[in-house]
Amino acid sequence: MLDLNKLEEKLDIALANETSESLSQWLEQKRSNAFLMSLGEGIISSFSEVSIINVICNQKATFETTFNDVPCSQNNLMAA
């Protein structure tokens, strides 16, 4: 069985120890990780200006848009 009083006590202790800095840092880290996750799997590598120019000049970009990929509601977006 879950001990709700114990859960609340643990949470209250954690919240009492929070400062603006600690909470801001935690949120910032969360959102930064979320952004990296949104990029998908892979490795982020640094690349030089020369390589950027090569990519821009040599790569043809094609964009395809299908409205079937667009989620139909906010509820669908929220549920995992």
Place this chain on the structure above:
Amino acid sequence: MSNKKFYHTQESRKVNLTKPIKCVRDDAWLGEAFYFWLDLEDAEDWGSASKKRSGFYEVYHCEIESDKILDTVFNEEHYYFWFKQIEKVAKIIMSKTKIKPTLKELNDYLKERGTWDELDGIKFQDLPVSPDRLLISPIKYSFGKIRYFNYRKRIQLAVYNSGIIHNFAFLKREQCI
């Protein structure tokens, strides 16, 4: 909580899964967890609407047993407890950071900073998005607007402790509509 059957929806893959996939998406509203549907029709609707990349989705079934699940759907005490804690954390985060947190961030806070390690999962509900399965007529207003009353709950279980998931197995593969 008694032994219950749940459903897990994923994109169709070449090889069937032997265990569920943890959802780490930013919009996973109960935080990083293994997500399950209580009703098969919601698992199917979710697959058809949101797992379209390959054109097919898969549904798996399993049994989940734990008395350490916060049941905000059917347990009144659990619901009001969870609601109080979520609002408490939200108010403190907003007052100290001036940032409004997401529901996922609040649930992550409870697990990570509140150290709710003993919590195996949270059961939560919203309303179905598809009116097709409703067995009642919508309300039709004179100016043309139609309003559906979703009398059925769409119930999800977010599992944090994979040890409570038993007999996970492939159930069906369907084409997205």
